Every structure is written in C-alpha cells, then in structure tokens.
Amino acid sequence: MSAAVLERTILYIEDDPSSRRLVERMLLHAGYRVLVAECGLEGIDIARREIPDLILTDINLPDLSGRELTTMLRGDERFRTTPIVALTAQGSEERDMTLAAGITGYLTKPVDIDSLSKTVEYYLGGGHDKVETEKMSQARNLYIQEIVRRLEIRIRELESANKALTRLDRIKDTFIQLTAHELRTPLTVVSGYGGLLEATPSIKALMDTDDSAKTVITGLVSSIDRMQNVINEIMTISRIMTNQIDLSIKHVNLKTVIPEVIASFQDATQKRRLTIHFDPTNAPDNMRADIELLRLALNNLIGNAIKYTPDGGSITVSAKIDEETHQARISIKDCGIGISKEEQKTIFERFHTASNTLLHSTSKTAFGGGGLGLGLAVCKGIVAAHSGSIWVESAGRDHEKLPGSEFIMLLPMTTQNPAQGKVWG
Numbered sequence: 001m002s003a004a005v006l007e008r009t010i011l012y013i014e015d016d017p018s019s020r021r022l023v024e025r026m027l028l029h030a031g032y033r034v035l036v037a038e039c040g041l042e043g044i045d046i047a048r049r050e051i052p053d054l055i056l057t058d059i060n061l062p063d064l065s066g067r068e069l070t071t072m073l074r075g076d077e078r079f080r081t082t083p084i085v086a087l088t089a090q091g092s093e094e095r096d097m098t099l100a101a102g103i104t105g106y107l108t109k110p111v112d113i114d115s116l117s118k119t120v121e122y123y124l125g126g127g128h129d130k131v132e133t134e135k136m137s138q139a140r141n142l143y144i145q146e147i148v149r150r151l152e153i154r155i156r157e158l159e160s161a162n163k164a165l166t167r168l169d170r171i172k173d174t175f176i177q178l179t180a181h182e183l184r185t186p187l188t189v190v191s192g193y194g195g196l197l198e199a200t201p202s203i204k205a206l207m208d209t210d211d212s213a214k215t216v217i218t219g220l221v222s223s224i225d226r227m228q229n230v231i232n233e234i235m236t237i238s239r240i241m242t243n244q245i246d247l248s249i250k251h252v253n254l255k256t257v258i259p260e261v262i263a264s265f266q267d268a269t270q271k272r273r274l275t276i277h278f279d280p281t282n283a284p285d286n287m288r289a290d291i292e293l294l295r296l297a298l299n300n301l302i303g304n305a306i307k308y309t310p311d312g313g314s315i316t317v318s319a320k321i322d323e324e325t326h327q328a329r330i331s332i333k334d335c336g337i338g339i340s341k342e343e344q345k346t347i348f349e350r351f352h353t354a355s356n357t358l359l360h361s362t363s364k365t366a367f368g369g370g371g372l373g374l375g376l377a378v379c380k381g382i383v384a385a386h387s388g389s390i391w392v393e394s395a396g397r398d399h400e401k402l403p404g405s406e407f408i409m410l411l412p413m414t415t416q417n418p419a420q421g422k423v424w425g
Contacts, residue, residue, distance in 0.1 A: 008124060009033040011052040013043035013069070014087070015062050023056070023087075023111055030117040040064030044072060051078060054124055056107075059088040059098060067101035068150070074102040083123040087111065097146065105129035184231050191228060194221045233374045236296065240381030245293075247385060249415055252287040252294060254319045254328065255280040261298045262317065268306055275314040276302070283319035284328045288414045289386055297382045300375035301332045301407050309336035310402065322410060327388065330409045338403035339394040347392060348380040379409075386415045 010032045014020040020036055027034045035050055037043035040061045047055060055073070059066035066086045073079040086098050089109040098106055104123055107116075197203050197217055207214040239245045262276050269276060305315045315334045322329040339347060383390040388411040395403040 007033075008054070009035065009050065009052040010120065011035045011037065011043060011047055011050065011055045013037045013040065013055070013057040013061065013066075015039060015058065019058075019109075019111075023116070026111070026113060026116050027120070030120070032120070040066075040069040043069060047073060047079065048076070052082070054083045054085065054120060055079075056085050056087065056120075059086045059106075065150075066103065067098055067146070070098075070102045071147075083127075085120075085123050099129055179234070183227075184235070187224070187227055187231060191224050194224045197221075233378055236293075236378050236381070240378070240385065245381065245385050247290040247415060248292070249288050250291050252289050252291050253285040254283040254287060254330070255285050257291065257295065258283065258298060258317055258319060258330075261295055261302060264299065265302060265306060272306070272311045274306060274309060274311070276317060277314060278317040280319075282321070284321055284413065286413070287328055287411070289411060290382075290415070293382045293385070294411075297379045297409065298330070298332075300379050301409075304375055304407070305332050305334040305336065305405075308405070309334045313402075321413075325410055327410045327412055330411070331406055333404065333406040335402055335404045337399050338397045339392060339405050340397040343397070344392055344394065348376050348390065379407075383409055383411065386411050388412060 008031075010027055012020065012023055012027065012034060014023065014036070015038050020038070024034050024036055035046055035052060037046050040057075040063050043055070043057065043061075046052075057066045057069060061069065064072075066088070070084050070086075073082070073084065083104040084102070086103045086106040087109055088098065088106050105128060107119060112119075198221060203217065207217060236245075258278055259280070262278060265276070268274070302315070302317065309315060313335045315332065318329075318331045318333075320329055321327070380390055388409060390407070390409045392405055392407050394405040397403075
C-alpha cells in the first residue's frame with residue numbers, strides 16, 4: 001500500500017446506511033481516509049471544511065440530487081478540478097445528464113467490490129468519463145430543464161411556507177395583543193387595592209411600626225408596578241407590530257427630557273454606585289416628536305445600559321445635531337460587558353435577551369438581570385415610527401475587559417406622520 005494512497009481523503013455521501021457502511025469499509029480497507037455524510041447539505045459542509053481529494057456521492061439524495069450537489073461545489077473554485085464521482089443505477093440518458101452537470105464519472109450500483117479501489121485511483125489520477133459532443137449538448141439541455149423544474153418546485157414550497165409563517169405571525173400578534181388586554185384589567189384592579197393599602201391610615205401606621213409588614217406591602221406594590229411596566233411594554237410592542245401606533249407630536253427639549261429620564265434611575269444608580277454623565281450643551285432643544293414615546297425609548301436604553309454595567313461603572317449619555325444627516329443624534333454609552341457580534345444582529349428583535357433567562361424575574365436595574373426582551377424592540381419600533389434609525393456598536397462581549405456598548409438613535413428634528421410599514425417585515 002503506497003504512502004500516496006494513505007494520504008488520500010475521500011468524502012462519501014450516501015443516505016442508505018447499509019450502502020454507506022459497506023463502501024466506507026471497502027475504502028478504509030484500501031487505505032484511504034474516509035469521511036461520510038448522510039445528505040447533500042451535510043456533504044457540502046464537510047467538503048468545504050475538509051477539502052477531500054475525491055467526492056463519491058449517490059445521485060439520489062434526500063435533500064439534493066447528486067447533480068445539484070455537483071453544481072454547487074463546482075461554483076467554488078476550490079472544487080473546480082476535484083473528482084466528483086456519482087453512484088447510480090440509472091440509464092445512459094441520466095448518466096449523460098450527470099456528466100453534463102460537472103460530475104467526473106460514475107460508478108454503477110451495486111458497487112463492484114473487486115474494482116472499486118482501481119476505479120477510484122483512475123479518477124484520482126485525472127481520469128474522466130467521456131460523452132459524445134452531440135449527446136453532451138442534449139444532456140446539458142435536459143439538465144437545464146431539470147434545474148428549472150426543481151427551482152419551480154422549491155419556489156412553490158417556499159411560497160407555501162411563507163404564507164403559513166405569515167398566518168402564524170398574525171396569530172401570534174393577535175395572541176400577544178389579547179393577552180396584554182386580558183392581563184391589564186385585573187392588574188388595574190390589583191394596583192388600585194395596592195394604592196388603597198398604602199393610603200389607609202391604619203396600614204400606614206402598621207408600616208411605620210412593623211418592618212416586616214412594611215417589607216411585604218412595599219414589595220407587593222413594587223411587584224405590581226413591575227407587572228404594569230411589562231404589560232405596557234407588551235401593549236406598545238403590540239401596537240407597533242400591528243401598525244396601530246399613533247404619534248402625539250409635541251415640542252421636545254432634549255436638554256431637559258434626558259436629565260428627567262436619568263433622574264428616574266436615581267435609586268438604582270445610588271444603590272449600585274453607578275454614574276451617569278450627561279452634558280446638555282449641544283443637546284437639541286427644538287425637536288418635534290412624541291415626547292412620551294421618546295421618554296420610553298430613552299428609559300429602555302438607559303435601563304439597558306445600567307443592567308449590563310458592573311457596580312461602580314459609568315454611563316455617558318450625549319445628544320447633538322448629527323453633522324451629516326442634520327438629525328438629532330442620541331447616544332447611550334456604557335462601560336459594561338459588551339455585546340457579541342452575533343448578538344448585535346438580533347438584539348433589536350422581539351423577545352431577544354442577552355441575559356440569563358433564570359434572571360428574568362429580577363429587577364431590570366440589577367446587573368445582568370433581564371425582562372421579556374422587549375425593551376430594545378420597543379425602542380426600534382418607536383424610532384421607526386419617527387422615521388429614524390437605531391443601531392448598536394460594541395467590540396464584543398467580555399466580562400473581564402469590559403469593552404462596553406454604545407446605542408445610537410438618529411431622529412428627524414421634525415416628525416409629522418408615523419412611518420408606514422411593519423417594523424419586523
């Protein structure tokens with residue numbers, strides 16, 4: 001057995017387990033390094049990763065035909081000259097189509113055990129099956145027709161799947177909306193009872209003298225407030241999803257609005273020794289926007305920065321007129337753990353959260369805590385409704401180096417009508 005044979009790597013793609021095991025054993029016995037795959041897409045992944053010397057594939061795979069697989073691989077310059085050999089029991093017309101697709105040659109099923117190694121060496125040595133010119137032209141035409149036919153089938157399948165997904169998306173949106181409405185009514189009643197408890201003189205007197213009672217009642221009211229915030233987020237995202245968001249355009253002075261939002265986090269920042277810097281010097285004072293929705297977006301972004309900044313850290317909020325777009329540019333920059341490049345692609349999607357799901361019941365201002373993953377999605381919807389843009393910049397996620405993250409909003413100085421079209425396609 002030559003050293004050259006020992007160095008050869010063969011990728012064998014076959015969905016039938018018994019055939020796969022038989023041919024794999026034969027090739028291993030002949031001294032080849034053998035890689036196996038059960039379907040075409042898996043085979044393509046392995047081929048791109050391992051770059052085999054020869055690819056042996058069944059012509060009828062569950063996901064791709066051997067011809068489709070070959071066409072996809074030949075499109076990669078690394079496989080332009082790689083021998084690709086098809087295993088087939090089909091007739092001569094099908095074999096001609098196989099060669100027209102770029103396959104080097106074919107082996108007839110069932111495989112001849114005695115000649116397999118010799119045949120493989122023939123193709124590894126540059127051998128190539130030949131077809132008459134006239135037959136090759138006919139085979140190419142047949143293959144093109146086959147590609148068109150299969151494309152039409154795939155397009156119809158995709159259209160059908162897309163219709164099903166659209167229907168499910170509508171059902172999901174309706175469910176979220178109904179759930180939020182159903183939760184809001186009893187929660188309003190519970191909230192009223194909570195306020196009544198706090199306002200009742202005898203209860204207030206009890207709270208002044210009994211620390212455990214004070215803890216229970218304060219915790220109850222705090223939990224109700226948190227639930228109301230969650231419901232409000234769901235209601236907002238529901239309106240955004242169904243294009244039912246109405247903007248109440250008013251004069252906005254960012255020099256005062258931003259400090260007001262920052263002040264609402266005073267308890268959290270003091271408790272965790274966080275510093276939030278804001279210089280109002282260049283902040284626009286003559287915007288026209290929905291001030292309440294803008295407050296909500298700022299609240300979510302600053303709260304997110306607090307959540308992912310370790311105790312003792314700092315957050316910088318800035319606002320100015322962007323020199324290129326002449327829009328209001330609002331930035332919230334933290335010195336926290338950062339966001340991975342992969343997470344940055346989906347961070348504004350509904351129900352996305354970068355935190356541990358076990359922490360979703362914790363305070364939204366606790367380090368690493370989380371919610372439903374709606375805060376940034378709400379921001380995206382609010383910004384889109386104002387015809388603005390929002391994005392995140394971060395060098396990556398690192399709990400030790402703390403690269404931080406910066407969320408940036410660009411908003412028109414004057415918003416007249418909400419942008420049309422769904423934010424999430």
